[in-house]
Amino acid sequence: MSDILLKNILVDEVPKDIEISGGLIESVMPAGSPHTGTASQTMDCSGMAAIPGFYNMHTHAAMSLMRGVGEEQDSLSSWLQEVWKVEARLDPEFCYHASRVACLEMIKTGTTTFNDMYFHPETTVRAALEAGIRPAVCYCVLDLNDEEKAAREKDGTEKAYELLKDAGGIFCASIHSIYTVSEKMILWTSDFARKHSLKFHIHLCETRAEVEDCKKAHGGLTPVEYLDSLGVLDQNVIAAHSLWLSDTDVEILGRRHVTCVHNVNSNAKLSSGFRFRFNELRDAGVNICFGTDGCASSNNLDMLETVKTSLLFQRAWRGGKDSMTPSEALAAVTSNGAKALGINAGRIEKGAVADISIVNLGSSFFLSNAPVLSNLVWSAHSDSIDSVIASGRFVMRHRKVEGEEEILSLARRQLEKIRV
Numbered sequence: 001m002s003d004i005l006l007k008n009i010l011v012d013e014v015p016k017d018i019e020i021s022g023g024l025i026e027s028v029m030p031a032g033s034p035h036t037g038t039a040s041q042t043m044d045c046s047g048m049a050a051i052p053g054f055y056n057m058h059t060h061a062a063m064s065l066m067r068g069v070g071e072e073q074d075s076l077s078s079w080l081q082e083v084w085k086v087e088a089r090l091d092p093e094f095c096y097h098a099s100r101v102a103c104l105e106m107i108k109t110g111t112t113t114f115n116d117m118y119f120h121p122e123t124t125v126r127a128a129l130e131a132g133i134r135p136a137v138c139y140c141v142l143d144l145n146d147e148e149k150a151a152r153e154k155d156g157t158e159k160a161y162e163l164l165k166d167a168g169g170i171f172c173a174s175i176h177s178i179y180t181v182s183e184k185m186i187l188w189t190s191d192f193a194r195k196h197s198l199k200f201h202i203h204l205c206e207t208r209a210e211v212e213d214c215k216k217a218h219g220g221l222t223p224v225e226y227l228d229s230l231g232v233l234d235q236n237v238i239a240a241h242s243l244w245l246s247d248t249d250v251e252i253l254g255r256r257h258v259t260c261v262h263n264v265n266s267n268a269k270l271s272s273g274f275r276f277r278f279n280e281l282r283d284a285g286v287n288i289c290f291g292t293d294g295c296a297s298s299n300n301l302d303m304l305e306t307v308k309t310s311l312l313f314q315r316a317w318r319g320g321k322d323s324m325t326p327s328e329a330l331a332a333v334t335s336n337g338a339k340a341l342g343i344n345a346g347r348i349e350k351g352a353v354a355d356i357s358i359v360n361l362g363s364s365f366f367l368s369n370a371p372v373l374s375n376l377v378w379s380a381h382s383d384s385i386d387s388v389i390a391s392g393r394f395v396m397r398h399r400k401v402e403g404e405e406e407i408l409s410l411a412r413r414q415l416e417k418i419r420v
């Protein structure tokens with residue numbers, strides 16, 4: 001007996017029946033095939049399509065209650081000053097409730113896994129597991145070249161690892177960036193990641209200023225060359241942004257099999273840039289994912305919006321030459337994310353983890369002769385996502401998420417803490 005049977009659902013344009021059991025996709029058969037037994041839940045999915053759950057590969061989930069902070073600032077450095085003032089007031093309770101809001105928003109927009117970097121990561125793990133989605137979290141090292149802070153960050157990383165390694169999510173090592181972390185702590189954190197076989201989450205080459213400052217401080221080396229000279233780049237590194245890259249940087253990132261995470265909305269809003277070198281990175285063998293970044297810079301956690309904006313910007317600046325395709329963009333938010341985190345998911349296939357979004361094709365966005373995928377990325381909004389299954393369990397049915405009103409009303413009370 002399977003747990004869930006999705007009947008007559010389009011998978012890559014073809015009607016299928018999908019059986020889900022024990023958190024995995026048990027079978028994907030032509031619609032109407034005879035089934036071995038009964039399912040505890042059957043859903044008639046006529047007029048709907050299945051896509052893999054999205055991976056938001058760079059978030060600061062608990063910033064969900066910080067929309068508008070620093071909004072009048074149009075550079076990363078001035079914006080960060082405003083953000084840091086607010087972040088000085090955060091406590092675990094705030095981060096828990098804000099993470100719940102983030103998880104709710106991610107579910108409603110079809111995301112089932114997110115890769116987070118923020119304070120009090122244990123609260124984000126708790127919120128995500130309660131919501132039924134998969135968190136990757138880290139303790140983010142930031143020592144500002146200060147010995148005392150460095151000692152505190154080592155202790156923080158070790159304690160967070162002990163607390164969270166078996167808590168149900170994925171624990172990653174992390175440094176905030178090369179400009180906020182000493183060489184000593186970059187090396188220490190990289191060693192820690194390797195010793196415990198962890199992914200290593202970093203902000204990298206987000207602005208032109210980061211690259212120029214790095215060259216001045218490190219004998220002409222770019223941030224990528226600098227990290228490579230320290231020996232820290234490998235297939236476990238997840239480099240958020242990776243926006244300002246030279247040809248040599250692209251070659252190094254490919255050779256080291258790094259994952260790069262494009263955050264198009266955040267980069268554009270903070271005036272950091274928009275010429276993400278998708279084609280060059282892809283051709284160099286880099287695993288490319290997408291993320292939203294935190295809500296104080298991207299304003300939402302909507303991956304479908306991220307896909308569309310990425311496609312538009314790539315076409316706009318490349319002048320129509322070999323631009324990223326919708327299926328490449330979809331891979332960036334599904335299978336490439338799963339690959340980065342080492343999960344057998346991101347595909348609608350027998351044996352894969354059952355993370356599935358069910359798209360309602362009943363709206364005008366899909367009333368067209370174009371393929372579902374085209375309409376989904378170019379025309380639809382994420383409220384076309386009707387239901388979401390994560391690890392083989394429904395986390396949203398027909399746009400309803402359990403406890404939604406309570407999550408929002410409890411979080412509303414936290415806003416007082418960050419009012420300036």
Ligand SMILES: [Zn+2]
Pocket residue numbers: 058059060203240293294
């Ligand atoms: Zn970020």
